[in-house]
Amino acid sequence: MSKLPAATRDWLAGPGLTRLWEAARKRLESNGVQATGSLRLISVNAQERNDLSLMLGKPFTGATVTVRLDALDTRLRASAAGLGLREVLEELGQPLTDRRAIRAGVAARREHVWSSLTSALDTSPLAGQEWTGQWYDLLRRNGVPGGVTPETAIRTLQQAVQVLTVLLGPERDGTRGRGELAATATGSAHGLDDGTWLARLVQRGIALAHSTEFPGDAAGRRALWRLVSVTPDEVSSTVLTYGLRPVGGGWREQVLRQRADHHAESHLTSRDLHDLQLQLPAGTLIHICENPRVVEAAADAACIHALVCTSGSAATVVLTLLDALAATGCRFAYHGDFDWPGIALANRIIHRYGAQPWRMSAEDYERLAASSQAAGIPRLPLDGQPVSAAWDQHLAPTMTALGVALHEELTLDLLVDELSGRT
Known part of the structure; x- marks a missing residue:
């Protein structure tokens, strides 16, 4: 149910103020939903000048109008609307989206991905090896593949550290199958199949640890696995x-x-x-x-x-x-x-x-x-x-x-x- 009186709502929703509300909504959604800063409307027509003058309590005669959002917020609260700018915008349209908060949240989750990787490396037997810093820097530059959630990224990176610890840590020994290694780390024998992000992460680490180029074809990737005594599936194809x-x-x-x-x-x-x-x-x-x-x-x-x-x-x-x-x-x-x-x-x-x-x-x-x-x-x-x-x-x-x-x-x-x- 609307909090605005019907007559007030009808007037505020009129064509003379449409551009004002559109610009105000865009500004608030980008600045943390705060009624701060100013708007500049250009090519203002006669009806817009008239309604803006009534709204803000001062005459506008030119084709350009500058509106201070804090003054607009104060004016609305003291008017028949009785609501602040944010509330009025939401009464006239959809709830506002705090895009600054969303961006901050995305950045925080992204940073958490990499801090989790740092923690996983620091607490693993791989800590202190020269190649791990190069590996971290390379992965951070490349970023997380599109469509991979932060939660999935954290889990996959931790699995990569786990696999690399088995292959390159101080207790490595013996030959093992890639499917067996994948099942231990991920629960699926296909977790390290060619083309998976986890396989690429691990292969990057192996290449850096052995100071070799990252291979560009399947034969090269199989050779890379063999460097760490992992046998790919070489019988099904x-x-x-x-x-x-x-x-x-x-x-x-x-x-x-x-x-x-x-x-x-x-x-x-x-x-x-x-x-x-x-x-x-x-x-x-x-x-x-x-x-x-x-x-x-x-x-x-x-x-x-x-x-x-x-x-x-x-x-x-x-x-x-x-x-x-x-x-x-x-x-x-x-x-x-x-x-x-x-x-x-x-x-x-x-x-x-x-x-x-x-x-x-x-x-x-x-x-x-x-x-x-x-x-x-x-x-x-x-x-x-x-x-x-x-x-x-x-x-x-x-x-x-x-x-x-x-x-x-x-x-x-x-x-x-x-x-x-x-x-």
């Missing part, structure tokens, strides 16, 4: 291969050669790649495909050429294998999907390894589109933003003109013929 015949004498190399002899595909984990001696005859041509169906068809046809499958986006384990093969002097030929993600992936692989495009020209696309249409295969729309093919300036315009996405499975027969050495 695999790369699909066919026909690899490394010349090493270990049992892993022998298994790969045996599977190649029996025309069987192989799934290699990151752990396999650490221990394999992937030495192939210099100049060996490795074909790379995007879809596992190509590997399956190559195995069924007892193809003679080696094949590595990216399985879509080329996960780290795929690139690790290709890097190792490239280091031995292997050459590469790449084929993938004729859609925009497929062209983007082809650009990456061709650029990284100097691979030759394998049936990936504009002419290849046109022939495949024509043969698919003639076979009555339903047309798949080409969606998304066009991606230029670095190896063929005509491919993207041709794909855009036809507007058809053609996946690798549509050209299996041709690819298998070439992998079999028949063409």
